Amino acid sequence: MNYPYWQLGFPGGVLIALVAVLHVFVSHFAVGGGFFLVATEARARRTNDAALLDYCKRHTKFFALLTLVFGAVSGVGIWFTIGLVSPEATSTLIHAFVWLWAIEWVFFFVEIAAAIIYAKTWETLSATEHQIIGWIYFVAAWMSLFVINGILTFMLTPGGWLEGHSLVAGFFNPTYWPSLLTRTAAAVVLAGLFAFVTLPKDGAREQVARLGAKWMVAGAVVMPVGLWWWSARLPLFSHLSLGMGVTSVTHALRGGVGFSLLALLLALVCGAWKPSWMRPPVVAVLVLCGIGMVGAGEYLREYLRKPWAVNTLVYANDMRAAEVETIKTNGVLKSAKFLPHADAASAEYGRDLFVLQCGACHAAEGYRGMSRRVDGWDAAFAADILQHIHVLRGTMPPFAGDEQDRKALGKYLAGLNPEWHLTITEANKLEMGKKVFDSRCGHCHTVNGSFRPLRGTFEKATGAQVAEVFPALGAMSSNMPDFNAPADQAEALGFYIAHEANLPLAVKPAPMQMPTGTNHSRMRRPAMPGAQASLAQEVR
Amino acid sequence: MQTMIPHVDPLPLPGPVWLFTVLLLVVFTLHVAAMNSALGGGLWTLWNYLRGRHAEHEYSRRLAVELAGMLPTFLAFTVTLGVAALLFVQVLYGNFLYTSSIIMASTWLMVIPLVMVAYYGYYYFSYKAVEGKGIAGCVLAISVCVLLAIGFIFVNNMTLMLRPERWLEIYRAHPNGWNLNLGEATLLPRYLHIVNGSVALFSAILAQIGMSRMKQDAGYGRWLVQRAALVFAACTGLQFLLGMWLLLATPREIAMTLLRDPLTGGVFGLALVTVIAAMLLILLGSLAEKPSKLVSAGFGVSLLTLLLMVCLRYLLRMAYLKPYADLGGLQVQAQWGVIVLFVVLFVGGLGTVAYMLALVMKCCKTAVAK
Numbered sequence: 013m014n015y016p017y018w019q020l021g022f023p024g025g026v027l028i029a030l031v032a033v034l035h036v037f038v039s040h041f042a043v044g045g046g047f048f049l050v051a052t053e054a055r056a057r058r059t060n061d062a063a064l065l066d067y068c069k070r071h072t073k074f075f076a077l078l079t080l081v082f083g084a085v086s087g088v089g090i091w092f093t094i095g096l097v098s099p100e101a102t103s104t105l106i107h108a109f110v111w112l113w114a115i116e117w118v119f120f121f122v123e124i125a126a127a128i129i130y131a132k133t134w135e136t137l138s139a140t141e142h143q144i145i146g147w148i149y150f151v152a153a154w155m156s157l158f159v160i161n162g163i164l165t166f167m168l169t170p171g172g173w174l175e176g177h178s179l180v181a182g183f184f185n186p187t188y189w190p191s192l193l194t195r196t197a198a199a200v201v202l203a204g205l206f207a208f209v210t211l212p213k214d215g216a217r218e219q220v221a222r223l224g225a226k227w228m229v230a231g232a233v234v235m236p237v238g239l240w241w242w243s244a245r246l247p248l249f250s251h252l253s254l255g256m257g258v259t260s261v262t263h264a265l266r267g268g269v270g271f272s273l274l275a276l277l278l279a280l281v282c283g284a285w286k287p288s289w290m291r292p293p294v295v296a297v298l299v300l301c302g303i304g305m306v307g308a309g310e311y312l313r314e315y316l317r318k319p320w321a322v323n324t325l326v327y328a329n330d331m332r333a334a335e336v337e338t339i340k341t342n343g344v345l346k347s348a349k350f351l352p353h354a355d356a357a358s359a360e361y362g363r364d365l366f367v368l369q370c371g372a373c374h375a376a377e378g379y380r381g382m383s384r385r386v387d388g389w390d391a392a393f394a395a396d397i398l399q400h401i402h403v404l405r406g407t408m409p410p411f412a413g414d415e416q417d418r419k420a421l422g423k424y425l426a427g428l429n430p431e432w433h434l435t436i437t438e439a440n441k442l443e444m445g446k447k448v449f450d451s452r453c454g455h456c457h458t459v460n461g462s463f464r465p466l467r468g469t470f471e472k473a474t475g476a477q478v479a480e481v482f483p484a485l486g487a488m489s490s491n492m493p494d495f496n497a498p499a500d501q502a503e504a505l506g507f508y509i510a511h512e513a514n515l516p517l518a519v520k521p522a523p524m525q526m527p528t529g530t531n532h533s534r535m536r537r538p539a540m541p542g543a544q545a546s547l548a549q550e551v552r
Numbered sequence: 553m554q555t556m557i558p559h560v561d562p563l564p565l566p567g568p569v570w571l572f573t574v575l576l577l578v579v580f581t582l583h584v585a586a587m588n589s590a591l592g593g594g595l596w597t598l599w600n601y602l603r604g605r606h607a608e609h610e611y612s613r614r615l616a617v618e619l620a621g622m623l624p625t626f627l628a629f630t631v632t633l634g635v636a637a638l639l640f641v642q643v644l645y646g647n648f649l650y651t652s653s654i655i656m657a658s659t660w661l662m663v664i665p666l667v668m669v670a671y672y673g674y675y676y677f678s679y680k681a682v683e684g685k686g687i688a689g690c691v692l693a694i695s696v697c698v699l700l701a702i703g704f705i706f707v708n709n710m711t712l713m714l715r716p717e718r719w720l721e722i723y724r725a726h727p728n729g730w731n732l733n734l735g736e737a738t739l740l741p742r743y744l745h746i747v748n749g750s751v752a753l754f755s756a757i758l759a760q761i762g763m764s765r766m767k768q769d770a771g772y773g774r775w776l777v778q779r780a781a782l783v784f785a786a787c788t789g790l791q792f793l794l795g796m797w798l799l800l801a802t803p804r805e806i807a808m809t810l811l812r813d814p815l816t817g818g819v820f821g822l823a824l825v826t827v828i829a830a831m832l833l834i835l836l837g838s839l840a841e842k843p844s845k846l847v848s849a850g851f852g853v854s855l856l857t858l859l860l861m862v863c864l865r866y867l868l869r870m871a872y873l874k875p876y877a878d879l880g881g882l883q884v885q886a887q888w889g890v891i892v893l894f895v896v897l898f899v900g901g902l903g904t905v906a907y908m909l910a911l912v913m914k915c916c917k918t919a920v921a922k
Contacts, residue, residue, distance in 0.1 A: 014647075018727075081668060088667075099651075102650070104563060107564070110640075111887055118894070118901040119901070121632050124628055124632050128628060133915070136915045145911070177563075332562075350720060
């Protein structure tokens with residue numbers, strides 16, 4: 013609201029993810045690769061292995077080019093990107109932690125200087141001196157991870173910082189150590205990858221391949237421990253969004269595990285067992301696995317923090333939690349400083365609102381596309397449901413706007429799809445009923461699933477009895493919108509719900525605990541018990 | 553208009569304003585020195601590389617090869633020090649800088665891939681310069697052009713952040729972020745001032761490098777000192793004209809602070825004195841058959857000029873933002889514990905870098921002695 017909103021044409025979160033995945037991959041690759049080079053240099057010197065030493069020497073250049081240029085500049089790229097996409101969140105982190113960032117910068121500075129010197133002095137420095145430079149590089153690089161990890165984990169679990177703004181509590185927050193362990197292990201895995209990517213053609217080939225496999229396995233053994241520890245420290249809302257069954261999360265989880273297992277397998281087979289099989293195509297697959305692993309990890313980390321950018325302070329759409337109520341009272345028109353169109357009656361205004369409040373995570377079409385999610389919504393229903401957007405499936409911030417804003421955005425959302433004209437017959441009643449359910453109820457309920465199931469309420473009811481409840485929905489719970497679909501749709505919907513709720517079930521699902529998502533209480537408050545209870549009473 | 557300015561962050565400043573200001577001025581001066589070396593050095597290298605392709609210009613070729621190895625390092629320090637400057641300026645003027653950056657977001661973000669292109673180009677050139685064949689010259693030229701473009705983007709953003717009255721209009725023109733601040737009268741003179749200044753400052757640095765080369769090869773060293781001194785003098789002369797243009801393009805009430813505010817006026821006056829002194833010292837020192845210590849003194853004075861110019865730039869920014877920003881009124885809750893930790897680590901970090909450089913120097917000396 014405070015800042016202009018960059019309308020880059022697709023969700024800003026996607027841009028951050030792209031830049032971040034590349035940077036995180038390369039920087040962990042660099043931390044790990046540097047560690048690998050330095051340790052391997054020490055080994056080669058200790059064992060007087062000329063071929064191995066020659067390998068280290070020749071691949072320092074690749075390492076330096078990657079770290080100094082791509083690693084460092086893409087890191088600045090993240091800086092730029094978060095400032096552009098989430099200025100409020102960035103500003104919050106800067107104000108809380110600028111000195112930590114300054115400290116991180118000191119390590120970064122030493123790291124860069126050491127890398128340059130390390131790469132340039134293979135011939136000129138003595139063995140001991142050159143190794144000293146190498147270890148300085150490694151320590152500085154890892155220390156910059158040590159520092160930045162505190163800020164990154166703070167965003168998800170600010171912990172004790174929230175009471176009294178203690179820097180130490182914010183830095184060594186609940187997920188700090190598990191995350192540090194996981195990231196360090198990931199760097200060791202990627203160090204193994206570095207070995208495979210730089211495998212020499214001759215001399216030390218076998219030895220380097222075996223070393224690479226060793227490193228990768230060592231990292232891969234520790235990483236699950238770190239991840240398990242980390243997930244045990246996640247806040248409740250993150251656990252809940254993991255359990256919500258959102259497809260992209262399931263894909264990311266499966267992908268992450270799959271990529272890691274495949275990488276491990278290839279490392280064991282083509283690295284440790286038969287190094288001669290470690291050919292460029294295998295290496296390419298391994299690199300893809302590495303990127304996939306990092307990508308999945310970063311995706312989940314970002315996802316599990318939703319709806320927050322900085323937990324309880326700034327939402328993922330860069331709205332400050334403390335501002336929401338004021339904006340609900342005053343309206344966006346009076347609160348936002350940089351609206352492209354300031355005429356609340358215009359169609360563009362509704363679109364502006366969409367971009368401003370939903371655009372961080374949704375595009376109209378395509379990535380998390382809005383049009384297929386609001387199919388069947390009319391303007392009045394959309395305007396109403398916007399009051400409850402934070403309790404839908406998904407992990408969304410509340411909509412911040414007054415009635416006029418909800419109407420404008422509602423009109424825009426309804427306009428994304430052609431209006432429904434359903435022809436409902438006896439034959440297609442069940443199918444049409446499901447369609448109506450998906451559009452009107454399915455965002456917050458299932459019938460037999462684990463997500464706010466309706467079975468308990470409607471078991472034994474007939475279609476007509478179910479439909480009788482509809483006119484009262486809005487009055488029943490402050491979390492439910494009014495039901496305003498045409499009568500034939502209502503009938504089909506009642507029929508569908510009654511049909512589903514009376515299907516025989518093997519095991520009755522336990523209703524899941526749901527957060528209501530209102531501002532600060534998101535972590536603690538239990539789900540809409542009021543809604544469930546009153547609905548049940550009504551039917552009885 | 554005040555309402556256009558995003559609110560300052562609700563969290564208090566984690567340190568006193570003066571400390572952030574001092575740190576900002578120090579790291580920014582160093583950043584500009586590195587940037588001048590990367591850009592001015594690139595232009596110097598390009599010129600001498602092209603010239604050195606003719607057999608009779610042996611010294612030019614030698615200089616180009618020598619500089620080629622330094623360019624990537626200059627750029628590395630430009631980036632590293634730039635990050636620090638960006639960090640501290642965000643604390644003080646974040647609500648201005650974030651806004652102008654978002655308004656020209658797409659253009660602004662281009663800086664990142666462009667830096668990578670320039671950087672890899674410099675590395676490529678540093679590996680190929682010795683052979684002096686193929687597309688090395690082209691690659692260097694592209695890198696230099698890219699750096700010039702990056703500088704232009706920076707000047708657009710740095711001027712846009714000073715002009716809240718233009719923000720809404722420019723934002724609405726292209727909310728997708730493909731904006732520049734082309735309507736700004738000071739844009740062109742300011743850009744040329746910094747580009748020309750880069751060549752000037754790097755020429756002073758080169759004169760100093762030439763002094764150190766005299767010991768090994770008097771002919772080459774003298775040639776270098778004299779060339780650098782000439783270019784330095786010419787660019788400094790031009791810098792006066794560009795500076796005048798910049799001053800005339802600056803809004804009257806801002807330019808008047810040079811006269812009205814004793815600190816701003818004092819810094820300005822002192823900078824004029826030092827720049828003339830630097831020019832005289834370097835010119836006089838280089839004229840002699842054996843360039844004298846005066847050159848080194850002139851080099852030192854030109855670094856001082858740079859510091860003064862950076863301070864002046866900062867004071868003028870304060871003048872621009874005076875109606876909108878009240879740094880004195882910001883809430884402060886200094887985190888002294890971690891500030892001390894930062895200072896200790898900073899000193900330790902500098903010590904570590906110095907130690908590494910000492911190792912390198914020692915072995916270079918023994919290598920030369922052998």
